[in-house]
Each structure stands twice: as C-alpha cells, then as structure tokens.
Amino acid sequence: MDKAILGRTGIEVTKLSYGAMEIRGPRVWSGRPIEDSEAARVLEAVLDSGINLIDTSLDYGRSEELIGKYLGHRRHEFVLATKCGCRVVDCGDHDEVSHEWTRDNLMRNIDTSLSRLRTDYIDILQLHGPTVKQAEDGRLVEVLNEIQASGKVRHIGVSSYLPHLPAFVEWGSFDSIQLPYSALEREHENWIDRASETGAGIIVRGGVGQGEPGVGRGSSERWSIWEEAKLDELLEHGEQRTGFLLRFTLSHPSMTTTIVGTKNVDHLADNVRYAAMGPLPADVYAEAKRRLDVIGRTALPV
Helix, strand or coil: CCEEECHHHCCEEECEEEEHHHHCCCCCCCCCCCCHHHHHHHHHHHHHCCCCEEECCCCCCCHHHHHHHHHHHHHHHCEEEEEECEEEEECCCCEEEEECCCHHHHHHHHHHHHHHHCCCCEEEEEEECCCHHHHHHCCHHHHHHHHHHCCCEEEEEEECCCCCHHHHHHHCCCCEEEEECECCECCCHHHHHHHHHCCCEEEEECCCCCCCECCECCCHHHHHHHHHCCHHHHCCCCCCHHHHHHHHHHCCCCCCEEEECCCCHHHHHHHHHHHHHCCCCHHHHHHHHHHHHHCCCCCCCC
C-alpha cells in the first residue's frame, strides 16, 4: 500500500487509513450495534492489512475504548489521531454529544482519551469542527500547544470544512488538516492544495462518499451525482463504485491519507485491495473530473 509523509509531522502514513467512527455502537448518531468480538476482528484486521493510521474521537461512542482494549498492546504499530472539544452526556439509553470550546474541557478531553485508548500519548490531537470565532475566543491553538508541550500530544490538527477552513489554513498553526472530499463532494478540492502548501498533512474524510445507500451511510442525494455524471461508464470490469471513488480520492496529488470506516472485515479487505491499486489512470481521472464539471459538481475557487 502506498505511503506518504503527513506534512510537517514527518510521520509516514498509509494513504488508506481507518476511520473508527463505525465501531461507535448504538448510543450516538444512529450507530449500529457491534459486539466486542466484532470490533476486535476489524481492528486487528486493520493493522494486519498494513494500515497504520487510525482516526477516532472522544465522542465516537465506544470507539476509543475498543481501540485501547484490542490494540493497546500493538500501540507501536500505528499512528493514533483523535479529536477534542467534545462533551458527552449519559442520558440513560443514549448519549447526547455537543462541544465546549474551553481550556478546561480540552484538558479533560485529552486525559479521558488517553485513559480510554490505554496509551500515554496521542500522535495527532485535532479540534473537532469549531468555528473560527470559537477557536479564537477559546484561544484553542494556545491550549493545543500547551497540551503538546506536556508530552501528551505530539502534533496538533483541526477537522474542519468551508466556510471555516480558509482561516484555519491561513493561520498555519496546524500540523494536519482534516476535511471532506470525494468525487461526490468536490467543494474542498482546491483547498487540499492550498492547505498542503502550508506544510500541513491532509487527512481526507468521506473519501468513498460514505458508501452506497443501503450498504454504507451515503445518502441517495449524494449518490445521485454519480448517476448524473454517468460514472458507471468509467468503471473497469468488475470494479465497485466505492473502489472507483476511493481511487479518485487517492488520485488527488496533494492529499496525504483518506480515512475510510467500516465494521465489516470483508468491506475493509475490499478497501485495501482498491487502495493497493493506487490512483486512477490519468485519462480516467481527467474524464471523471470533466463529467463532474459538466453537471456543475466542481471545485470551489480558493
């Protein structure tokens, strides 16, 4: 599997990473039930397949806990990214999640995450979607730098999107920037280049359009773009739509890695197989972008 350097961190990561939100369980965000044994199988398969970056968050249900329980003894084998700014409230049969952008909450978050993940450091601690004003008012970069100086975190990042992304990119404060991108969601396409130019590593989420409706979490509205652009005509014999989307994402020259989540070992194996094929052929990539441009699904200007 191809690897790349995650910007100024200097860390070499696989271009396919694992997004651990899918093992969150049913208590948050309409998560699906998952047995511990099922989580153990998929997490072990992630590392056994060669993937070396796992992305999670404090508010992803049991995700951090399960990673610590089943991969804590293999901590040296992978790069660990989690997110902060989160609040989780136990409401009996479910958890309510929100955000609190204060120093005290971020300090609580990092200690909770370290305990759940059964580790003494996080490779990348990311702000989980604040607005620019929230980040400024809470002096959040200063707080992240304070946590980093303590040794609990090695690098700092932000998970964001338009319209907040440009300011975070221009600050130049973050070692990594996470943003949504795929052939079905091209708004941030040029921002990947711009963010990369600052020295930040680029972590793409949603790189397979969240999966086809009925199989993954992708919506019919999002996947209607595929139909409108007639992208089926570009598939190789036997190629899956999600495989094509993954390779489209991997074709962006400035992306570093894309996190793809699943609770299914077979789906994980498919993702690894397509990632191992690398980017799309240049002519196919160009034609896919042309077709998407024709229907108005194009990159926004920087």
